[in-house]
Amino acid sequence: MEDDADTSLPVARRAVVVGSHAGLANAVAGALFAEGVEVSRSFDDTAGPLDVLVFIARDGGPTPIAATPAPAFSAALGGELKAAFLALQRGAAAMRLTGRGGSVVFVAPASADHRAYDALQQGLRLLARSAALELGPEGIRVNMVLPGAGETPLGPPCTPADVAASVAFVASDRAHFMTGADLVVDGGRMAR
């Protein structure tokens, strides 16, 4: 009997939010929770099916390019790309268990004066696009959210809450047909 009753309940969606930027991660976790999603802050806390993975990349790195030793560049960018890759692999495997696809969101915040970091942003972006093509047939969507840094044409810098609202949109069924795409949250900076 109880089993019968359970089948009529809405399925709780589950998310993992990982990454190195605590302020953003907290805001994203809060926004997902507000939409009724169960949120874990590491893969260690969760096992089994997954609907949403949010990977938040670091927002700075070695700078300037001319003064950055190759090992520092390699460690900072290679380490972060590898972390994203592993999270993606693990997340996709857990999403397959739901039988209803899923949504992966890479968040790569811009960094006003860390130019070597731009290579990481673009690396993550192309990893997301490639994964979108590979995982699309399974209904797993992969997108980028790209927060800007500093003052913007609209005025003050965007807040973690601004970024979180965009991540929550991309993670949800409201973005059901969106994959392999970028959502820039920068108050118009990149439009110039």
Place this chain on the structure above:
Amino acid sequence: MSGRLQGRVVIVTGATKGIGRETARLLAREGAKVSCTGRDLADGAAVVAEIRAEGGEAIFTRHDIASEADWRTVVARTEADLGGVYGVVNNAGAFFVKPLAETSEADFQGIFDINVQGAFLGVKLGFEAIARTGRRGAIVMVSSLMGQVGFPNATAYCATKGAVTGLTKTAAIEGATLTPPVRVNSLHPGVIWTPMITSQFGDDQALSDAFAADTPLRIIGLPRYMADAILFLLSDDSAHVTGIELTVDGGRGAD
């Protein structure tokens, strides 16, 4: 229940069919007062009836988007009947497929009048109307994946949507300097199963299946998906988003 656009007045052009119709209905469900425009009076009456049946508020005005006089009529009637304008969805557009060699000067000019001049007037008069409220606002341009990549036999259409991309970015930069500011973003749908597509390619299941098979997500685009994206771009969820191209295409453009 309070919706994401509770009490805000939004003009939706091309609201009689396809993406525009689905958008008008979703915005109304989210609390917006919707000023629907289009060319077909019967279809316009039908969408208004649908919205009212769901408890929403809407009006319809006949509208040639290439006509500034028509735009002024739409805005005046919206302000009189629904109140000050918060947002504009510049959705109406023309589409045809024809090889470049067979596309006449008249074909080319005709589609520019609708897709580019219509979009230009929508932003210009949208800015004016929003400024009269003394509050911030948001404008969404419904462009196309074909404003970002090429598509065979759609030279004129792709050119118009490329123009809309430049128009959007410039309007976003100017809109950000207004007090209060107006956000302007473009949505780039992939293949969405609407009369715009079926009128050119045919309305049969095999074709729909072929489009789905050619899309990484393996599904055909539905107007509802675009309505959700337009709602996001109008709502406070995107309060810091302006001047962007939001591609929602099932992954077609990522290839």
